[in-house]
Structure formats: structure tokens, C-alpha cells
Amino acid sequence: xxxxxxxxxxxxxxxxxxxxxxxxxxxxxxxxxxxxxxxxxxxxxxxxxxxxxxxxxxxxxxxxxxxxxxxxxxxxxxxxxxxxxxxxxxxxxxxxxxxxxxxxxxxxxxxxxxxxxxxxxxxxxxxxxxxxxxxxxxxxxxxxxxxxxxxxxxxxxxxxxxxxxxxxxxxxxxxxxxxxxxxxxxxxxxxxxxxxxxxxxxxxxxxxxxxxxxxxxxxxxxxxxxxxxxxxxxxxxxxxxxxxxxxxxxxxxxxxxxxxxxxxxxxxxxxxxxxxxxxxxxxxxxxxxxxxxxxxxxxxxxxxxxxxxxxxxxxxxxxxxxxxxxxxxxxxxxxxxxxxxxxxxxxxxxxxxxxxxxxxxxxxxxxxxxxxxxxxxxxxxxxxxxxxxxxxxxxxxxxxxxxxxxxxxxxxxxxxxxxxxxxxxxxxxxxxxxxxxxxxxxxxxxxxxxxxxxxxxxxxxxxxxxxxxxxxxxxxxxxxxxxxxxxxxxxxxxxxxxxxxxxxxxxxxxxxxxxxxxxxxxxxxxxxxxxxxxxxxxxxxxxxxxxxxxxxxxxxxxxxxxxxxxxxxxxxxxxxxxxxxxxxxxxxxxxxxxxxxxxxxxxxxxxxxxxxxxxxxxxxxxxxxxxxxxxxxxxxxxxxxxxxxxxxxxxxxxxxxxxxxxxxxxxxxxxxxxxxxxxxxxxxxxxxxxxxxxxxxxxxxxxxxxxxxxxxxxxxxxxxxxxxxxx
Numbered sequence: 155x156x157x158x159x160x161x162x163x164x165x166x167x168x169x170x171x172x173x174x175x176x177x178x179x180x181x182x183x184x185x186x187x188x189x190x191x192x193x194x195x196x197x198x199x200x201x202x203x204x205x206x207x208x209x210x211x212x213x214x215x216x217x218x219x220x221x222x223x224x225x226x227x228x229x230x231x232x233x234x235x236x237x238x239x240x241x242x243x244x245x246x247x248x249x250x251x252x253x254x255x256x257x258x259x260x261x262x263x264x265x266x267x268x269x270x271x272x273x274x275x276x277x278x279x280x281x282x283x284x285x286x287x288x289x290x291x292x293x294x295x296x297x298x299x300x301x302x303x304x305x306x307x308x309x310x311x312x313x314x315x316x317x318x319x320x321x322x323x324x325x326x327x328x329x330x331x332x333x334x335x336x337x338x339x340x341x342x343x344x345x346x347x348x349x350x351x352x353x354x355x356x357x358x359x360x361x362x363x364x365x366x367x368x369x370x371x372x373x374x375x376x377x378x379x380x381x382x383x384x385x386x387x388x389x390x391x392x393x394x395x396x397x398x399x400x401x402x403x404x405x406x407x408x409x410x411x412x413x414x415x416x417x418x419x420x421x422x423x424x425x426x427x428x429x430x431x432x433x434x435x436x437x438x439x440x441x442x443x444x445x446x447x448x449x450x451x452x453x454x455x456x457x458x459x460x461x462x463x464x465x466x467x468x469x470x471x472x473x474x475x476x477x478x479x480x481x482x483x484x485x486x487x488x489x490x491x492x493x494x495x496x497x498x499x500x501x502x503x504x505x506x507x508x509x510x511x512x513x514x515x516x517x518x519x520x521x522x523x524x525x526x527x528x529x530x531x532x533x534x535x536x537x538x539x540x541x542x543x544x545x546x547x548x549x550x551x552x553x554x555x556x557x558x559x560x561x562x563x564x565x566x567x568x569x570x571x572x573x574x575x576x577x578x579x580x581x582x583x584x585x586x587x588x589x590x591x592x593x594x595x596x597x598x599x600x601x602x603x604x605x606x607x608x609x610x611x612x613x614x615x616x617x618x619x620x621x622x623x624x625x626x627x628x629x630x631x632x633x634x635x636x637x638x639x640x641x642x643x644x645x646x647x648x649x650x651x652x653x654x655x656x657x658x659x660x661x662x663x664x665x666x667x668x669x670x671x672x673x674x675x676x677x678x679x680x681x682x683x684x685x686x687x688x689x690x691x692x693x694x695x696x697x698x699x700x701x702x703x704x705x706x707x708x709x710x711x712x713x714x715x716x717x718x719x720x721x722x723x724x725x726x727x728x729x730x731x732x733x734x735x736x737x738x739x740x741x742x743x744x745x746x747x748x749x750x751x752x753x754x755x756x757x758x759x760x761x762x763x764x765x766x767x768x769x770x771x772x773x774x775x776x777x778x779x780x781x782x783x784x785x786x787x788x789x790x791x792x793x794x795x796x797x798x799x800x801x802x803x804x805x806x807x808x809x810x811x812x813x814x815x816x817x818x819x820x821x822x823x824x825x826x827x828x829x830x831x832x833x834x835x836x837x838x839x840x841x842x843x844x845x846x847x848x849x850x851x852x853x854x855x856x857x858x859x860x861x862x863x864x865x866x867x868x869x870x871x872x873x874x875x876x877x878x879x880x881x
Contacts (some may be wrong), residue, residue: 165476174754186210187706189221200223207232213241214258218251228254230356236264242353243270244322246282257430259283267320271352271880272296272846275320275327278327285323292318294327296352296878297847310848311876315346325354356382357526361390362874369867370476372398386410388845400425404478415459416451427470428863444469446479463489471510483511498530512862517554518599520656524549539569539581544678550656556598558605558654562588562677564614575623581620584671586680587611591656602719602787605654612653614680618643639706641669641687648682650717655679655829661790662760663723663750665734668706673724681724683713689733698740705733707753721759721785728753732760743767759783771809774800780818794818796832812839834858842873849875 185639190205201223203209207225209230219234230253232344238246238253245268253260260282260818267287268273277292285692286646297309315332325468327346333340350357357380366375374685392404392426402423402875409416422445449465466485474480505522509515517756526547531540533758545563564586571579598604624637641836659674667673668689689706715725723730731751738744743766750760767777783790800814814837840853 158304158457170259201225208557209254210702214256215239216251224410224806230260236262240322242322244268246280246287248280253282265289266672269351269353271776271878272301272670274350277318282412285321286317287320287322289320291316294318294329295847297845300547310728310845312573316346320351324807325351326357327351349878356385358382360550362876364392366477366478367868367870369869370398370863370865376404378404383540384615395420396425399423411453413455414451414453416449416453419446419448421479425433426863429470439505440509442469445474448479453653458495459493461491466509468510470805471512471514475861475864476512478869484509497533499528501525501527503527515554518552520552520555522548522549524552536567536571538571539567542566542568544615544781548656552594553595554597556595556604556654557593558656559591560588560677562586577621577623580618580620582616582620584616587613588614588653590653595654597656600787603655606635608654610649610651614645614648614682616643616645619673620669629694630696630762632694634695635691635693637691637693639669639691640688642684643687644669644684644712645680646684646874647713648680648681650679652676659787659790661718661722661724664760665706665732665748667771668708668732679717683715684711685709686711700738701736703733703735705731707731719785719787721783722753722790723750723759723783725859726753731758741771768800771803772801774798792819807843807845808841809844810839840871847877849877 168309172427186209187201187203187206187756188206189203190207193202194200196204197819198706201397202220203223204220204767207218207221209221209232215230215412216230216236216238218232219461220232223229224228232251232253233249234247235250235468236251238251240246240258241803243774246262247266247268248264250263250604251260252262261283262280263278264649265275265277267277267289268278269275273294273296273451274293275287275294280287280289280292282288284715290777293312293314294576295309295312297311298307299309299519300306313329313332315329317330318327318332319328321328323332324396328350329344330346332344332347333342334342338435341725349359349387359380361378364378366374368374374394374396375390376394377723380388380593381389381391383389383431388407390404392406394402394404396402398767401424402421404421405418406420407418407878417842422443424443425437426440427442427444443751446468447465451461451463453461455461455694467487468474474482480608484506487506487508487573488503492502503525504609505520505525507519507521509519522658524547526545528543528545530543532543541563546560547562548558548560550555550559564584565580566584569581573579582651587607589608590605592605592607595607618641620639622637622639622640626633626635655678658674659675659680660689663673667675672679674681685708687706687708691704692702708724710727715727718724723732730753731749733749735747736745744764745766746764748760748762750759751757752759760780761782763777767774775798778795780794781792783792794817796816796818797814798816799811801809801811803809815835816832817835818832834856836857836859838853838855840851842849842851844850851871853871853873855869855871856867857867857869859862
């Protein structure tokens with residue numbers, strides 16, 4: 155007769171669960187064992203495993219120093235360094251765990267539950283019933299409790315509670331008699347409270363309040379509530395309460411349709427409105443409905459067709475600035491139906507604008523319906539070159555201003571070839587035809603942009619030859635390339651004087667358009683005559699850093715350049731010099747300099763710097779631009795501006811940041827002007843703490859430029875974020 159208990163050294167085994175009537179063992183009715191030593195008691199039907207015990211059933215796993223499994227009662231008792239892992243990867247650690255043989259339900263002493271998203275739950279004792287953990291005298295935190303040096307540390311934030319219920323299926327934690335602690339200090343009592351875990355894709359509930367202090371609004375507190383309506387839609391309702399003005403309501407919504415996403419953002423209130431009278435004095439117009447509405451979306455109808463749209467509207471000029479929604483002086487609303495293939499593009503669009511400057515007149519703001527663009531680039535070569543066909547049609551109208559209808563089409567042919575000595579020669583031929591119809595030309599905002607009433611047409615033939623000759627070789631431990639370039643462009647005299655100018659106003663000779671066939675932006679103006687453009691490019695590439703530079707000029711052989719305003723750099727026979735230099739060192743330094751120098755007296759007409767220094771943690775950005783063109787058109791006014799910003803990491807989790815915009819154009823009579831020829835537009839300074847589970851920031855912004863009922867002043871903002879998913 156065999157002994158009742160016999161020790162067996164066994165690295166792996168399976169134990170079938172008891173079945174009535176000797177029915178066959180089904181899948182899932184087998185518990186897998188792996189242990190250094192295993193004992194089996196025939197009488198008590200108890201399996202005892204010890205030494206690196208691993209037990210699993212389906213996707214449920216259990217590891218411990220020792221495990222006792224009673225086949226009669228179906229109870230599994232694990233002791234010593236116990237780790238229970240569910241199918242989602244959540245780990246329950248404890249000194250002693252008593253489970254059913256399904257490994258799903260049971261009791262745990264001195265439990266530590268490590269969630270799959272990185273959060274942690276610790277408790278004196280806990281009960282697990284399938285998808286729900288019920289914990290007593292517990293604490294939750296997603297923050298690290300061990301520092302980088304391996305020593306214990308106080309988590310940035312944690313919630314202690316008498317009882318915590320964690321529903322893993324619903325991804326939600328619920329608390330009773332809880333308190334919130336920041337860096338170990340209790341800051342808030344929470345008698346009843348719940349929040350989603352870090353794996354919840356979406357959940358309804360109250361979000362963190364927002365706090366800001368602004369001169370004209372006073373102290374503002376928001377109480378946002380998020381409604382997770384369905385996996386493909388949600389709404390956030392945020393009431394704002396202010397001490398100096400009436401409350402406001404913010405509504406944000408998102409919907410993911412089968413064809414694409416749509417988002418809505420709005421803010422509404424009923425409060426005082428101050429506007430300027432004919433003399434520029436601020437007049438209180440009493441309480442009015444004021445608000446902002448934005449809608450944007452992108453819908454993919456078929457693989458080739460899609461719709462893109464964006465709507466931005468506000469009830470008055472200063473509302474967005476007053477409530478911190480932006481500093482735009484023009485809001486744009488647009489819709490475009492687009493078709494894109496591998497070689498063609500079609501867009502049928504509509505545009506509407508809302509001017510927010512005090513000088514804007516509603517009747518002069520244009521509407522565009524429709525605006526049609528077509529572009530086709532056949533793959534087949536013609537005479538060894540590439541063809542490019544394009545067309546554009548625009549109907550622009552105003553309620554009290556110049557109306558323009560335009561239709562044009564062009565065909566362009568380009569062929570590039572390499573000569574035996576390494577020159578790249580590109581031949582270009584283009585033919586374009588335009589038809590314009592103008593009404594109310596006498597109502598144009600500026601006479602320089604006006605056309606002549608009636609129907610007009612023009613034909614624009616263009617021929618060009620472009621030659622580049624790069625020379626490359628080793629230099630200074632890297633490779634340098636010197637590339638001279640010469641271009642000849644010939645266009646017969648083109649009529650520009652009697653045609654309107656709606657989209658060719660931002661005239662600027664730059665390095666990026668020096669070699670363009672038409673140095674006017676847009677379609678309405680086209681550069682005529684014959685010219686030679688020449689320049690030289692230089693590039694030096696070394697391991698870790700790179701330098702590129704280019705400079706050029708054009709000479710007008712035929713034509714007088716009268717279509718360009720004086721000061722644009724293109725109105726004389728010789729153009730100004732333009733160029734660009736870029737220096738980049740790894741990821742830590744980048745400098746870009748763009749310039750335009752007057753060809754007659756070498757005065758700097760454009761001087762622009764953009765500098766980036768530092769790492770992602772500590773960095774500085776500096777931008778400077780000075781335009782000294784002496785152009786009388788208001789669209790091309792001279793200006794000088796300095797922009798600066800940066801962030802400095804002062805500790806592992808702490809940083810300070812700031813930014814500023816300074817107008818250097820001219821000292822004004824503004825009392826806030828320093829008297830030294832410059833004045834601040836706005837600046838912002840702040841400090842922030844951010845680790846893997848918590849962010850706290852405070853910032854101060856000051857606006858120096860007012861606009862009607864938006865007055866210069868200070869704004870303070872407090873940001874607070876509790877991260878439930880540090881990963």
C-alpha cells in the first residue's frame with residue numbers, strides 16, 4: 155500500500171479539477187503547476203508545492219514561495235512573495251493570498267496591486283471577486299514610490315481612504331472617507347469620490363477646476379464636467395464664475411463619424427460691452443449677449459474625395475482677446491471639397507472673413523464663393539520634360555466694395571538635363587490666359603489695388619532657362635558644395651495696371667522667391683519683361699553640424715518694373731541683394747538669418763534672425779525682424795519686432811519659463827512706452843513642476859496693448875493636472 159504522502163521533485167505538472175461521474179477534463183479545468191518540489195496527499199486531496207512555485211489557469215497566473223491547493227474545496231492558499239497576475243497584466247502582491255481554483259476570487263493580506271497602467275493600490279487587506287477589488291485601509295497613487303537612487307520616496311500625490319473599490323471591468327476607482335495628499339501633506343477631504351484608472355478610454359465625470367485671475371474679469375473659477383456619451387462622441391460643459399463680470403459657459407464637443415472627426419468649441423456669456431464711438435472714445439453699451447463659436451472637421455467621403463471645413467465666429471471684436479481665446483485680428487471660415495489622386499488635385503472652396511480691428515469696415519470685408527483650383531501633372535514625359543496644367547476660378551464680392559470674378563488656366567513644361575561637365579540645365583515654357591470681370595472698382599479699399607470696371611483678358615507667355623553648376627569636395631573635415639546659379643526669364647509686356655489686385659499684395663523680394671518665374675505672390679499680378687537672375691549657394695556638412703548660405707540678385711534687361719512699388723527691391727533695373735544663412739549644430743543650436751540689402755546704398759531693408767539654443771529640457775528661442783522698406787502701402791508697413799522665449803530646468807522636475815514680444819518700431823505717446831524707442835506687446839513668466847504623474851504650474855502674463863474694452867493688465871493662471879497613467 156503506498157504512503158499517504160510522497161514527495162516528488164517535479165519541474166512542471168498539471169492537476170485536473172474534480173469532475174462528477176468521471177466526465178472528461180475540459181479545457182480550462184486544468185491548473186498548471188511548476189515548482190522545485192511538489193507533494194500530494196491522497197486522503198485530503200491536497201497538492202502542496204514549494205520553491206519558485208508557478209501556477210496558472212487560462213490567462214490567470216500565480217507565483218509564490220509556497221502554494222497549497224485543496225482539490226475538494228477548490229481553495230488555493232499562497233504564501234511568501236506572492237504575485238497574482240490577471241489576463242490584463244495587473245499584478246496583486248501580498249504576504250498571503252487565499253483564492254478559489256479559478257484564481258479570480260479571494261482574499262489578500264498586506265496587498266499591493268500594481269495596475270497595468272503603472273498605478274498602485276496598497277491595502278492592509280483586500281477581497282477580489284472577479285473584476286472587482288474591495289480594499290480596506292488603502293492608498294492609491296500612480297506615482298513612483300522609489301527614487302532613481304533606489305531609496306523610498308513620498309509620491310507627488312496619493313489618495314488615502316478607509317475603503318477603496320476598484321472595478322477593473324469599468325476601469326473605475328471609488329473611495330469612501332478619503333483624503334488627497336500632495337507630497338505627503340493632506341490638502342482635501344473627500345467623503346465620497348471616484349475617478350477612472352489610466353486604462354479607461356473615456357469616462358464621464360467632473361474634471362479638475364481651472365483658476366485664473368485677470369484684471370477685467372477678476373478671479374475666475376471653472377468647474378468642467380465631461381460627458382462620455384459613446385466611444386465616438388463626448389461633450390465637456392464648463393461653467394466659468396468670475397468676481398468682476400457675469401458667469402460664462404463653455405461648450406466643447408467631439409464626434410468621430412465613420413468618415414472623419416468634427417470638433418466644436420464655444421464660449422458664451424451675457425455681460426457688458428464697451429465699444430468705440432466715432433471719436434475713438436469707449437462707450438458702455440450695457441449688457442449684451444457675447445460669445446465665440448468654432449467648428450472644424452475633416453470628412454473622407456471616398457479614397458479620393460474629402461471635405462475640410464473650419465468656422466470661426468465671434469459676436470464682437472474684443473471678446474476673444476478679453477476672454478483669452480486668442481489675439482487674431484481676422485477670423486476666417488472656410489469649406490473645401492477636395493479630390494486628390496496620384497497626379498491631380500481639385501478644390502472647390504468658399505471663404506468668409508470677420509475683421510476684428512477698429513479700422514475694419516464690414517462692407518469692405520470680402521466673401522469668396524466659389525474658389526476653384528485644379529492641378530494636373532501627367533506622369534508621361536513630353537519631349538523629355540514634365541507637363542503641368544493648372545486652372546483657377548474665383549468669385550470675390552463685398553457688400554460695399556470692389557467685386558472681382560476671375561478665371562485663368564496655364565500649361566507649363568519643364569525639362570532638366572545634366573551636361574557632361576556636371577551642369578544641370580532646366581528649360582521652362584509656360585502659357586497662361588486670364589479673364590477678369592470687375593464691378594464697383596471705385597469702391598476699392600486702396601486705389602493701388604483697384605481694377606477697372608468691365609471685362610478684361612490677357613495672355614502671358616513665359617520662357618526660362620536655369621543653369622546650376624555644383625562643385626563639391628572635402629573641406630574642414632567635411633564636405634563642401636559651391637553652387638553658382640544663373641537664370642534667364644523672358645515675358646512680353648504684361649498688362650497689370652487695369653487689373654485688380656486681391657491676392658498679390660504681400661510683395662517681398664526674398665531668397666525663397668528670387669528664382670521664381672513670377673515674384674508677385676498670388677495670381678492677380680504677373681512680372682513682365684526680361685531679366686537675368688544670378689546667385690551662389692554654399693554648403694558645408696561636417697559630422698554633427700551643417701552650414702548653408704546663399705545670396706543673389708537679378709538684373710532687368712527689358713521692362714521697367716513699374717508694377718512693383720518703390721521699396722519692394724524689384725522696381726529698379728537692378729534688384730536688391732537677398733540671401734539666407736543657416737547654421738545648425740546637432741540638436742542644440744540652430745541659427746537662420748535672412749536679409750535684403752539695398753543695391754544702391756547697401757542699406758539693410760530686411761534683417762531677420764531666428765535662433766534656437768538648448769535641449770528639450772532647457773532651451774531659448776530668439777526671433778528678430780526689421781523691415782525698412784519705405785513702402786507707403788499700409789499692407790507693407792515697416793516694423794521692427796523682437797520675440798524671445800525659453801525654459802530652464804532648475805531641478806529634476808522643476809522649470810521656469812518665459813516669453814515676450816517687444817515692438818521696436820518707434821516710441822509712441824503710450825504712457826507704457828519705456829521712452830527708449832520700444833514697448834512691450836506682452837510677456838509671460840511662469841514656473842512649473844512636472845513628473846511622471848503630476849503637473850503644477852503658475853504663470854503671469856501682462857498685456858501692454860489695449861483695444862476698446864480690452865485694457866492692458868495682468869493675468870495669472872494656475873494649472874494643475876493629476877496623471878493617472880504615468881506611462
